[in-house]
Amino acid sequence: MMKNKVYVFFTYPRELGRTGEMLSKELLLKIGRADLAKKPKLLRTYILEYYEDDPMLDLVRAELKWLKENKHFGFSERIERIYTKREIMTAKLLWLAFEIAPKGKGGPLYGTQYDLSKACSNCGAGAVQISPLYLKPSGIKYGKKAFPTYSGEILFYPDLCQDLLNSGLRGFHFGKVLSYKTHKPLPWMQLNTDFELPRMSDETKGFIRVDKESEAPCPVCDRDSRIFTNKEPQEYHYLSDDLDVEKIPHISHTYERITKSRIGDPFETSYLHRLCISLNPM
């Protein structure tokens, strides 16, 4: 049975110094986390994890609310759904998420070319990349086999590309990643997906629309400006009339774009390419 897990983050303000450390330790002892209280703490932030139905969570929230109001502690939560292996294996569609932070900036910034003929004329959402991906290689060093960029491209190291190509999965191809300066290949390949899912249904959870005017959804296509919320787990919903999961490829991308799309002037400042990748385990 799937369960929700709540990650509780708290930080004491730097100005509190030793008092902040003592208050944090007192709280940790009170909630039965002597293990955390004992550890020397270099940063001022602690992370606690509870299943949503754990009675301890109410006590932790009450204590932290008091510390926030009276001692200016920082306190926030993120909620995630924890699925069993069986639930993951039997899901019709999965969303590919990375636990590691993005590296590098792609999009049109370093000269990557796009076909805008099928894109929204107002914001550019739906632009199709038609050249290798050009990146500034400095600073993009990663021991991981795959990672996302800040602009939403997903990069793979060649050995993992080969594993994926040998797997028999359909719906994707790999594109070259080149240095914008030398146009020489960099040690990654870009995962490109061929199939676009239909629009998600209104039942979709875990996203909010941005209410800042400069970041508001495009009034023409309404595809962009979705951001994840910490308050509920992400859950994509599609209408079965719109989507026959038996017929779609193993790997596809969403119609929706996560953050604001825009066509910039000059074009290199555009923001076009934030996709979500979905996996169909059928």
Ligand SMILES: [Zn+2]
């Ligand atoms: Zn648009």
